[in-house]
Amino acid sequence: MGTLRRLAGLPAGRVGKWAVIAVWLAVIVPLGVLAAGIGQAQDNDETSWMPSGAPSTRAVELTRREFPAARDSALVLVYARQGGLGAADRAAVLDDRNRLRALGDVTGPAPSADGAALTLTVPVPGDAMESGEATRIVARAREIMRAGLPAGLTAAATGPAASRADAADANGRVDGTLTLVTVAVVALLLLVTYRSPVLPLVPLACVAAGVVAAQAGAVLVAEAGVVVNGSGAALMIVLVFGLGTDYTLLLISRYREELAEHSDRHQAMALALRHTAPSVAASAATMALAALALFAADMNSTKGLGPLAAIAVVAALLAMTTLLPALLTALGRGVFWPAVPRRAAPGARTAHIWRWTGRLVSGRPRRAWAVAGLTLAALACGTAFLRVGVLDGGDNFTRVPESAAGQEVVRAHYPGGATAPVLVYVPARAAATAAGLARTAPGLAASGPAETSASGRWTRITAVLADPPSSDPARRSVEGLRARLARAVPDALVGGQTAALLDRDAAMDRDLAVIVPLVTGVVTLVLGVLLRAAVAPLLLLGCALLSSGAALGLSALLFHALGFARTDQTVLTLGFLFLVALGVDYTIFLMARARQEVRERGHRDGIVTALVATGGVITGAGVVLAATFLVLTITPVVLNIQLGLLVALGVLVDAFVVRTVLVPALALDIGPATWWPARPAPAPRPFGQPSGIGSPPW
Incomplete structure (x- = not known):
């Protein structure tokens, strides 16, 4: 433990800060060279978006192996x-x-x-x-x-x-734009938060270093066989910026508090790291471990996001707990110009808001959590408007692409499936049987001649659907064809666009059913280890689940108002992961501070002190993280827009309602049993208000 504390305090040391900066300068160039290969490392092949082991995926693989000319x-x-x-x-x-x-x-x-x-x-x-x-x-x-x-x-x-x-x-049109807009949004919010033209440049430089490190890590895992595609690479950038800025706000807020108490900036940073690093590390561990649960997914695109998200979290954590404190300590108090914190500086001008909130919540905690809980439950009822299904073709774009418009022209004059035929693969010995079944299958307008592979082992039969490939009748036709072939030719594979849609739909339903409880279990275990309690983790998890339901209901109403045809299951899976893991982050920051205060002030005053002390910074962090995810809405891809809106709304609900009212009110109502079986040993003293210096001026 002593060694870990010394390492954690290294960026605040008089010599250590220069050593940390030197290490980053030494590694950033080779990391940058490696990160430059992120474009080549991406696998945007069709199988990278398909479920592993599904019949349509195996059909694509068989085509490459047995029918190379048919690729x-x-x-x-x-x-x-x-x-x-x-x-x-x-x-x-x-x-x-x-x-x-x-x-x-x-x-x-x-x-x-x-x-x-x-x-x-x-x-x-x-x-x-x-x-x-x-x-x-x-x-x-x-x-x-x-x-x-x-x-x-x-x-x-x-x-x-x-x-x-x-x-x-x-x-492709938004790759560079997404990064530039993210930088601009974060820079603007940091500028408003600290009212300093210099200070925002420091965390932005650290976030940039984190992005480079994350992209280098993505290249390495791609070489190890992990699927890295364009969406995963873009989401990784958003995560590094969002989480990196969150960690920045927490560290700088505590650093400013300590600068008001200590004249030596090295001592102030060491204390700030000692108080914030454990909760930041716990938050990062929760997010990273929850993300790794995506390895259980069947969809290759979803499975690949797990390690990418975990790498992004680790990169943000390393940059913001080593490089950022080292740079801030090296630059001294002047980096805060013109609002330079001085010893015994007065409290932040917005502290009275959080004092008022603390009095409101602690006055009648049961009524406070009941009102907050009922409000969230009412918002969750909006899920009745949610329409779930695979986003395909023009439905996944804000503007109908020419290919989707052309499909409608084909549909008006030709059999609906003319541009996307069904592909049937059977062992050569069963070719005649399969061809007969395909010719008489309901929903097929035509069946082409059989083609035998170069090896002579397989035969491919092409059939045209009577209905458009993405339509429900076309899917039922493919399901019927698969059922007929399964009875007569068990080794048959049915591929093509419609078959792939069916397999994706089934795989995403399965992923949603598996990953949601898995993420829930991982988060519960991490909270139990962190808080060393049994009641508090269940309390925080229950609040996170209620918050997620409210965010989903609110998002469903918004999606309905915006005219989105459906919500892809991937949005729900990833949305749940981010809502629960990121939402728990803020309660971790609150409860970690509460544990410190409870030991000194007793349960009631400790909870209220933690609420008041962290109110501004956590709310500010929520606004920044929400704005970062909202950047995804500039893309023309509906899946990205829905995910960005869902996570942004969830983060705001969590920061303004759950962390501010629901969790502290429940903790106050339950009392010291919140920490059971741990027994904090407080040394009660009169309730005192922390300075709150550094809280963002929202």
Whole structure:
């Protein structure tokens, strides 16, 4: 324990601070070189978003192994005119076909039965789909399609290749913007908080170092086989900024309190670290261990987020408990200019708000927690408006992409599944049986010829759905086909877009059912170890669950008002993780301070003192963290927007209601039994108000 304390106090030492800064300067360059490979480390292949071991995923893997030439994805160009195509329209399509041959072997034009549409199909190689070259191919095809288009002729690029390109374009446009906006939001809030033009630059530099360290860690785990995709990399940046800023506010707030009591800044920082580092470390441990519970997920994209989130938490913790205190100590009191804290400085100008809150909660604690609890329960009723389901196609974007609009054109003139066929894989010996079942299966408009693999072991049969691939009738058709094949050909695999949607839906339902109780158990155990109590962890967990329900209900009402068609199960899974783990953070900060105060003042005065002392900083941290997650709403991806709104609302509910009223009121009403079986041994003294210096001026 003594060694750990000495290490924790190293950044505050007269020599130690320079040693810490030197170590960071020595490692930041190699870490930066490693982090520069984060783009190449990302695996945005379709299987990285699919459930591991699912039939559709195994179908993709079998295609790569047995049908390498069939890895191509279709880029479908559809041309349509209301009332029927004319000679000029057909001539324009033929001209496009000739120019598109520079991109690949073009098939078509394929006419619709009503004579109002034609399609051209360009195969996009599998290697191009995995390398990102597909985006350039799709963009060039669209240029050719639009050049010389006759007036009144509608044209759109759709199909799997266009859908992937549109998704990549939507995510790619915001990668740099997301980071810049996050930096701007955090910088502005820190500037408002401390009213200093210099101080915000220090934590921002430390957060930047944390981001570099986190990205370097992501590259290393990617090399070890962990799936790292674009969404995970973006979420990691948000976590480092959000948590890093939270830890910053807690440390600087306590540092300013100690500067008001001690003239030696090294002693002040050592005391600040001694008081804040344990609760910050406990908070980080809770979040990291809860994130690692995502390893139990079936969805590859969800499973990969576990280690990425844990790495982000550890990077933020290391940067803010080593580099930040070392820099602050080295820069001295002048870093707070113009509001330089002096010894025996007066209390913060907003301290009276938290004194009033303390008196309000402690006056009638039972009424306080009852009102807060009923309010949260009422908000949770908003979950009745929640519509859960996989976000696919245009539903996952704020603006309908061209590929989704093109699918609607195809649907109007061709069988709904023309651009996304069902792919059936069976052992070659059962090809005839499977082909017969596919031809007579309900919901299939057509069945193509069988294709045998180069090894001769497998046969692939292509079938076209009568309904759009994302529709409920199409899903029922694929379920029926799978059931028929399972009885006659047990080794059969059914893949394709609709099959993948079915498997994703089932996997995400399963992940939600498994990860929610797993995260709950992990958080309960961590709280028990931290607080060395049995009652307090259950109290805090119950409050966190009620807060999560309220945030979900409030979010459901907001999603309904914004017109979102559905809420993806991934939003609920990740949202629960962040709401519970991050929400418990603030109660950890409160209760850790409460344990210190209870020993000196007794239970009642200790709880109220902790509430008043931490009120400003925790509320400020909640506002900053919520604003950081709200940055996700600038993306055009509905899943990111929903996750950002859900977590932001949950953090605000937790900071302003749960931490401020519900938890302290319950602790006061329950009394010293809150700490059972521990028995704090207080040395009571008259209730005294802490200085509160450094509390953000909200």
